[in-house]
Amino acid sequence: MPTQSLFLPQTIADDAAFRAWGQGIGDAMVACGLVRQNDSGHIDWTTVAQPLQGGNAGWEIFRFNDGLQTTAPIFIKVEWGTSSNGVSGKQMWITLGAGTDGAGTLTGWMSDRLDLDTGNNSGRTVQQTLVCGDTNRILVFQDIGAGVSFGIAFAVERTHNAAGGDTALGVNVTTHAQTAFDHIYCSWAFGQISAETAAGALVPSTGSGSIGSQTMVFPIFPPAGPYLNPLMSLMVVFAANVTAGVPFQVGHYGASRTFLPLSTVTYTPKVRGAVAGLTYLVRWE
Amino acid sequence: MPVQTPSLLLKQTSDAEFRAWGKGISDALTAIGIPKTADTGQVDWTAVTKPAAINTAQGYEIRRFDDALQATAPIFFKLEFGSGSATTNPAIWLTIGTATDGAGTLTGLLVARRQLLVVAAAGALTTRICGDTNRVILAGNSDATGATTSFWFGIERTHDAAGADTDEGLLYFSSFNAVTNIRVGAYLFGTGVIGEETTFGALLPSVGAGANGSAVALYPIFVSKGVYFNPFLNVLIAFASNVSTGVQLSFTYYGATRAFLPVENVAIVSGVRGSVAGTCLLMRDE
Numbered sequence: 001m002p003t004q005s006l007f008l009p010q011t012i013a014d015d016a017a018f019r020a021w022g023q024g025i026g027d028a029m030v031a032c033g034l035v036r037q038n039d040s041g042h043i044d045w046t047t048v049a050q051p052l053q054g055g056n057a058g059w060e061i062f063r064f065n066d067g068l069q070t071t072a073p074i075f076i077k078v079e080w081g082t083s084s085n086g087v088s089g090k091q092m093w094i095t096l097g098a099g100t101d102g103a104g105t106l107t108g109w110m111s112d113r114l115d116l117d118t119g120n121n122s123g124r125t126v127q128q129t130l131v132c133g134d135t136n137r138i139l140v141f142q143d144i145g146a147g148v149s150f151g152i153a154f155a156v157e158r159t160h161n162a163a164g165g166d167t168a169l170g171v172n173v174t175t176h177a178q179t180a181f182d183h184i185y186c187s188w189a190f191g192q193i194s195a196e197t198a199a200g201a202l203v204p205s206t207g208s209g210s211i212g213s214q215t216m217v218f219p220i221f222p223p224a225g226p227y228l229n230p231l232m233s234l235m236v237v238f239a240a241n242v243t244a245g246v247p248f249q250v251g252h253y254g255a256s257r258t259f260l261p262l263s264t265v266t267y268t269p270k271v272r273g274a275v276a277g278l279t280y281l282v283r284w285e
Numbered sequence: 286m287p288v289q290t291p292s293l294l295l296k297q298t299s300d301a302e303f304r305a306w307g308k309g310i311s312d313a314l315t316a317i318g319i320p321k322t323a324d325t326g327q328v329d330w331t332a333v334t335k336p337a338a339i340n341t342a343q344g345y346e347i348r349r350f351d352d353a354l355q356a357t358a359p360i361f362f363k364l365e366f367g368s369g370s371a372t373t374n375p376a377i378w379l380t381i382g383t384a385t386d387g388a389g390t391l392t393g394l395l396v397a398r399r400q401l402l403v404v405a406a407a408g409a410l411t412t413r414i415c416g417d418t419n420r421v422i423l424a425g426n427s428d429a430t431g432a433t434t435s436f437w438f439g440i441e442r443t444h445d446a447a448g449a450d451t452d453e454g455l456l457y458f459s460s461f462n463a464v465t466n467i468r469v470g471a472y473l474f475g476t477g478v479i480g481e482e483t484t485f486g487a488l489l490p491s492v493g494a495g496a497n498g499s500a501v502a503l504y505p506i507f508v509s510k511g512v513y514f515n516p517f518l519n520v521l522i523a524f525a526s527n528v529s530t531g532v533q534l535s536f537t538y539y540g541a542t543r544a545f546l547p548v549e550n551v552a553i554v555s556g557v558r559g560s561v562a563g564t565c566l567l568m569r570d571e
Contacts, residue, residue, distance in 0.1 A: 194492050198559060202488035204509035205558065207480055211511025223490030225497025272491065272559030273484065 003132045003284055004028040010127035010143050010150060011088050017125075018050040018057065021090065022080040025131065025140060026060055032133030034076075037061040039104045043080060054084035054091065061100055066136035068158065072168035072188040073098055076138070076156055077106055086120020090142070094154050096173055096186055109191025111184050116177040119149030130260070132233070132284055136166055139233045139282055141176075144266050151266035152177045155282075159185075159222070160229045164253030172222050174199075174234055176280075181270040185222040194223045201236050203275040209238040217250055217259075217281060218271070229253075232283060236269045237261060239279040247284050260284035287571055289313035289414040295375045295426055295434055296405035297368070303335035303343070306375060307366040310412065310423065314348055314364075317416040322347040326389045328366060336368035340400070342378055343367045347385055352419035354442065358452035358474055359383050362421075362440060363391050369402030376402035377425075379438050379459055381472060394477035399468065401436035401461040410434070413548065415569055419450055420519050422568050428531065429552035436461035437553050437566075443471070444515045448539030456508055456517055458485070464556035471508040480509045487522040489561040494524045501527045503536065503567065504557075519569035522557055525550045533570050546570035 008024045009017035023045040030036050043058030051057040059079040063069065075097045083089025094114045097106025127143040127150075139155040153176040158166040170187035184195045201218040203209070209216040217237045219230035232253060242248070244263035249256045259281040269278045291313055297303035308330040311321075321327060328344025336343050342365035350360040362381045369376035380398040382391030406426055413427040422439040429435050438459035442450040454476075458469040470481030487504040489495065495502035503523050505516035518539060528534060528547040535544045550565035557564055 194490065196491050198491060200488060200490060202486060202507060202558065204480060204486060204507075204513075205482050205484065207509050207511055209509070209511065214512045216509070216512050221488065223493055223495075225493060225495060226500050226502035227488075227490070272488065272561075 001031055002033070002134050004031055004130070006129045006131065007126050008129050008142075009125055010146050011121040011125050012050055012082055012090060013088060013125065015048070015050045018082070019045050019048060025129065025142070026078070028131035029062055029133065029138055029140070032131060032138060033065060033135040034062045034133065034138055035065045037063055037075070037100060039100055039102055041104045050087070051082050053082055053087040056081040056093070059104055061104065061106075062138075064136050066166065068136070068166055068168050074156070074158070074171050075100055075106055077104075083118050083120055085117065088122055089118040089120045089150070090152060091115070091117045092152065094173065094175060096156065096171060098188065109186065111173060111186050111192045112195065114154070114173070114175050114182055114184070116152035116154065116175055118152055118178065121150055130282065132282060137233055141262060141267065141280070141282060144262055146266050148266060148268070149178055153267065155231070155233050157231060157233050160232060160253070162229055164232060164255065169228070170224075172231055174220070174231065176267055179268070179270070183220070183222065185224055185228065187224070196223065198270045198272050199236060200227070201271045203236065203271050203273070203278065205273055205275055208240060210241045215241045219252070234283070235259065235281040236271060236278045237281050238277050239264050240277060242279065242281070244279065250281070257283065258285040287317055287415055287417050289316050290411050292409045293412045293425070294406060294409040295403060295412075296373060297335045297375055298373050300334045303366075304330050304333060307333070310364070310414070311346060313412070313414040314421065317414060317421065318351055318418040319348045319416055319421050320351055322349050322361065322385060324385055324387055324389045336372050339368050339370055339372055340376070341367045345389055347389060347391070350419055352450070354419070354450055354452055358442070360440065360442070360455055361385055361391055363389070369400070371405070373405045374403060375405065376400055377436060381440060381455070381457060383474065394472070396457055396470070396472050396478055399459055401438065401459055403436050403461055404433040406434040413546070413568065415519075420569075422519055424548055424553050424568060427548045427553055429549065432462050432552055432554045435552045439517070439520055441517060441519050444518055444539070446515055448518055448541065456514065458520070460554070464554045467556050469506070469508060471510055471514055473510060482508070484556045484558050485522060487557045489522065489524070489557050489559070489564060491559055491561055494526050494563065496524070496527050521545065521567040522555055522564050523547060523567050525563050525565040528565065528567070530565070543569065544571040
């Protein structure tokens, strides 16, 4: 099922909450179409304990399961832990690679180990997390109503040709943690090529991004020298032009695709020029 | 002739110097195909005197487009010539509109009068003026070693996706001296100025230099009216490291091969969204 709407612990109060959080997301990623690798030493969700503040409790490795996986394999290592800001918060690390050694170490090229850290959570125990994907992509936006200090998200997708078909050229990983944004493009042959801290979306610094019945949505372009074709799973839009939580159709890559606007309670996109009033559109199909 | 490169001394310590640079620009505009109107009171380059006070306009010209759309979608612009922060420092004022009163005043909705001022240059430099009956770009002191002696502006019609002019409006930009002085926007007939920004709407990466092997990215400039117009046809942005200042390059743009010239980026500064450094303007050179 390509879309998963989960209600998972926002506050990591104990071992049970930690396990429910991590396993919940991992299981959702599998349900969307990724494969959980059986590398030795992976985290055991039945026995793992909530780590100390800032601690890393263990890892899982996921992989794509599409037609390109045999020739351009993509592996995603997810490490699970608690926030460096407080033991009740969450922290995860995302690393991409071209293979594994079967014991939890990525092999071949690798991306940066991206650190996604929240503030120290307290109070609310459960929040909504959105997971969307397929055998060739995954997007996770956590705790979407929790507030800016508690949002951590990541999205991974292959590069695309002009028609939107996946290519073996490389992979894009986008992360958002509190107010920090990272986008990394890795070529499959050489690994990480570029890393930006603001989305490559051209958003006007004046106006509202709409006129009459027309509303602009802003694709995000990965730089690889010249730009690659834009991301398919994530765009930005002026929040005033959409209704958070209400999916709508967007013509993108020549087809009508379903996107879901997020609220700005937790996630506010960072784009070139620091344009305000934006929200994410996440692919929701 | 669409490209004019007069060597002008942008300085005015005498009446002769003032007349020389002003007339140089005037003659170049005529030569590229942008005629003066019949408005009364336009500057007489044989008689005008240099400004006696700062920030003072001594005379004006009213120019108009001369293309097929001018009859139904008229574009006029007023250029005033005078002084900037010192009497010896040149300045021009640019106003854009769609009608005149015949006596030197643009009427109706306007792109507001804006002063473009510079510091007097030490010697003559190339002012580059390129255009046709439907477009104009002026880059004063385009090859200076700094931006303090340079001013630049451009006006072109809006375009359809194939690059053909439309009667929807016009795109404009103007600037002088520093990146902070950039103004770029659009004017819709019947609505006026829309979407004016203080940086060029070009999406440049914040890392790298836009090149990979022999593939080099060039960046169109977009203005928004709520949704983006098709981009400027006559100016783009490039990373300066990927081009050679003053060396023409041709590439396919809007479906046709077109010639552009990279202008010196320390003279004609090009601020883009995100303050990406190392950029330069590509100015249409045909």
